[in-house]
Amino acid sequence: MWTERSPRSLMGDAWRRFRRHRPALFGCAVLCALLLTITLGPFFYQRYLSYQLHASGSPPREANPDLRSLIDHFDLRAILKPPSMAHPFGSDDLGRDLLARCLYGGRISLAVGLAAMLMAIALGTAIGAIAGFYGGVIDQILMRLTDLFLALPGIPITLLIVYLFRERVVGLLGSREVGVFLLMVLVIGGFAWMSTARIVRATFLSLKEREFIMAALALGVSHPAIIVRHLLPNAFGPIVVAATLEVGSAIIAESTISFLGVGFSPDTPTWGRLVTDGSQYLQAAPWLALFPGGLIFLTVLSINFVGDGLRDALDPRR
Amino acid sequence: MLRKRIWTLMTVGMLAATLLSACGGNSAPMPTTAPTTAPTAAAGTAVVEPTAIPAESPTPVASANSGTLKILYSQAITVLNPYLSSGSKDLDGATIILEPLAHYNQDDELVPALAAEIPSLDNGGIAADYRSITWKLKSDVLWSDGTPFSADDVVFTWKYCTDEATGCVWTSLFANVEQIEALDATTVKITWKQPTPNPFTTFVSRSGLILQQAQFANCIGANAMQDTNCQAANLAPIGTNAYKVKEFRPGDMVIYEKNPNYRDAANTYFDLVEIKGGGDPASAARAVCETGEADFTGNLQVTKAVLEPILAAGMCDTVAGGSAGVERINFNFANPDPALGEQRSEPDQPNPILNDLRVRQAIAKAIDRQMIAEQLFGSSGVPTCNISVIPQAYTSTSLTCERDVEGAKALLDAAGWLMPEGGKVRERDGQPLRLSFQTNINALRQSEQAIIKSNLADVGIQVDLEAYDSSVFFGSAADNEHTMHQFFADLQMYSNRPMDYGLDSYFQAWICAEVNARENQWTKANDLRYCNADYDALYNQFVSEFDPSKRAELAKQLNDFLINDAVVIPLINRLTPNAKAKNLDGPTHSSFDSMFWNIATWKRVP
Known part of the structure; x- marks a missing residue:
């Protein structure tokens, strides 16, 4: 006896598999919560903090302070205070609210992570696709380039580039924050595309021998169209997985650069910078390093879980 | 299998997190x-x-x-x-x-190092007309390679440093030297161009260490940094x-x-x-x-x-x-705008904002020294209004420097920097009042920067903070462009102290002749590019005065001149x-x- 069943699609299957991957669901939930908190949270939190500061007798300079001015507000009655109602994440050596700083820093850290990921994926996909599709000399050149980049020591080169070109980029763009942001994204993204390129190339190498590509070639479809319309959608799975993993490593890279003191200006509290500043006080005020460190940990862990889940879900052999 | 491992991992992670937060919770109320x-x-x-x-x-x-x-x-x-x-x-x-002829001890007294005794008017070491000083040297001194030390080494050190191509950074200490001669193996006579009341600037303390002639004889001039043997000698000088x-x-x-x-x-x-x-x-x-x-x-x-x-x-x-130095903020009197390219921070490019005395005074008034001292330094620093705090007898007592926010705002208004309706940053002719502020990377200095940034925001000045690694910031200008010597910013913070009791070289850091510029490779002492004929005149009066009590009076005047002209903002006397x-x-x-x-x-x- 036949019952009516909705047709199963590739994406539907993937989603079903993804839902069964509990760590991935957990990661998704945490990530969404973090993103929501960082994007929308400040609107509520700046009111709350402003109210708390008024109540504690250290009112902010402006009537309706935004997050940017609150992170620089000194509450001298709360120097190195542990988490409390007024300062849920505690306060630092100048009485600045750590939660406000974490929220502000989270925006930058996540923005850098996502932008660097997009850059790495775009670059990696383009290079991998060209190398994989055309093969031959082009493939050789591009893959040796990839090997070259893989052989470069990432952190020292990154530090060198940021150090050498920061002034120039900032000068060109006229704004510190934008300039440094762009440079960080370019540098982090520019050193993270290699694995994506290899994955995409490998996928393309196997796909391009399939019948449907032969058919497309025989029909005279142009090469770019074949790459974009026929090959890329089939390589979507591995790319998405690489992308998620890339976000995590980009956040770590940004934290490392900020931790080492190059990168954003010293009053921009990215998560990495907060950990650096807090590391001075591990004994007197451990929360200063633990909270931002925990946020980096949680974010990267969640993203990696999601990546794992996607890998399993998008693999049709499972 | 994989899933199982992930779960184990997560459990362990959660456990660790719980433990950590528990620790935090326990220590927190303490x-x-x-x-x-x-x-x-x-x-x-x-x-x-x-x-x-x-x-x-x-x-x-x-x-x-x-x-x-x-x-x-x-x-x-x-x-x-x-x-x-x-x-x-x-x-x-x-x-x-290495050793100088004499060191200063903890009581600011001279103690002989390579010298046998400290020259004075009484023992005839210092000439009655203050035109020369004669040092008697110890006779039994050997270099670490076993060769004997002699007065020729002292003379050589002078020649070494005063050769322009050597790139010596202490030429200022020899500026007044006309002649240094070895009268015999253990006697050195220094003749001054101008009579000097304080002859203990040359070959005294860590800035007057004596080099071995035998080792550096071929290193005078351009060889000093280029020749391989000289490079090796710079890394391992033979000493006494x-x-x-x-x-x-x-x-x-x-x-x-x-x-x-x-x-x-x-x-x-x-x-x-x-x-x-x-x-x-x-x-x-x-x-x-x-x-x-x-x-x-x-x-x-x-x-x-x-x-x-x-x-x-x-x-x-x-x-x-004593004092380990005065933590200070230097104003840049030259324009550090990167758009100027090679002309950046050159002395002939006046700073469009800071050349106005009222702006500098407003900045000085807006800064809360008391808070910096209390919150950051504790027992290791006290607020100071003076840039010269040692020796005690030479320290001015007439200045006060309470924070005065309203006064600062009034000065900025008077200077034409007005707060736009509903704005946070003052403007003049559509230009925001925005300054860059650099220092080295150091948690204390970054906290100071944060306080100062907030202090200045209170009066409507926007500050862009910048911090460089200490080895870069204090490093030599030849290697990079983020040093305090080049000073490619509007404000910079560091601490400094006098090298010698006479304060001559300390107050020299604000005279026109010492202005740092590209042409002298930023090796001079005046990183502020401050140049004021009145200050130079007062300084010349100071260095040519011989009577100690009058010198003390002039030192106080020099200090007050710098503070009243808001050339530099002393913040903390560090202890x-x-x-x-x-x-x-x-x-x-x-x-x-x-x-x-x-x-x-x-x-x-x-």
């Missing part, structure tokens, strides 16, 4: 200082003492194997030729090998002090060993002296005061909240006295910046010399 540190202090002493005691040799005589003196320094030494670097780190590192270089890794550490030819080698206590540079001050303080890994650390520039619990561990003493292990005897404070001026006599005591 008062921050004493109780949390007490257990670590006890643990620290318990661990270290047993190892420390056997290390001290039971024989009281300083002989045989006396071990290593471990010193931590906030910056790493990069060169040991003291004439090619103005960094305190390099001068201090060189002081362990108690120690000589054993191993030098520039930018990291120097290991010195006993100099067997030192005149008092029998009483040199340590076999090795090791200076390790580059760690952060907090861990250096911990290494000396909590774990006992090191014996001495200079420049404890960490915030009060960090330092106090570390000192409470009780394994170290702070070395107190007790060094820490030594309790069993180390010898380190003293010296306001006018290296902290290692008497390193030959340092020893361990039970």
